[in-house]
Amino acid sequence: MPLNLVNAALLGTPIFNADFADPSAYRSPTNLYAYASNTTSANVPVFKMDQAVGFSGRYLGDALPELPSWTSRGY
Numbered sequence: 001m002p003l004n005l006v007n008a009a010l011l012g013t014p015i016f017n018a019d020f021a022d023p024s025a026y027r028s029p030t031n032l033y034a035y036a037s038n039t040t041s042a043n044v045p046v047f048k049m050d051q052a053v054g055f056s057g058r059y060l061g062d063a064l065p066e067l068p069s070w071t072s073r074g075y
Helices: 005-011
Strands: 002-004 024-027 031-035 045-050 056-062
Antiparallel strands (some): 045 056
């Protein structure tokens, strides 16, 4: 699933057209990683956007596919 932050900002369109609650970001020297709280599709969905190509990116999957014993899905 391709993403593009620059085009989204310029055109005023959604970056990701789905549930992505409570977003948080981590910036490495070359990439931006966006994480969200639990959604209908993953516990912690994560996207990777590459600075070298205009912050185009893709969905990487679930950053926490196996939940710890102290929690349950949706919390």
